Amino acid sequence: MKLIASPHCTHCQSQMLDTTMHMFWEFSLIRDFWTRIMLILSELLGATVLPDPCLCLLNDDLALSFNLNQCRLLMAGLTAAKNTILTKWFYSRSLFDSVLDGVLSQYNISRVYNSMTQ
16 A cells, blocks of 8 residues: 555545545445446345445445345345445446456355354
């Protein structure tokens, strides 16, 4: 890692401070990414799930009424999306290319873990 001279985001021209919230939510490409992710998850879950920072970033699913398998799929998708943002933020602007692999990976890990603990 290297020190940078400016506290502003180097990925956009908005002069926003490069905060964690900006990186995971406020940056325009990230907002588009979350919209696409939530559309895919909505389709997979059979219910509309809107992009919301409490849900997407903090896993606050209290307002949702999903069964256990739907919750697992949702959490796997959200975890894969956040991992993708964190990884791609430093290396590339191509966010969407690996998120589906991450979703499947997280979902399978969750299934294996839960089958071992039951």
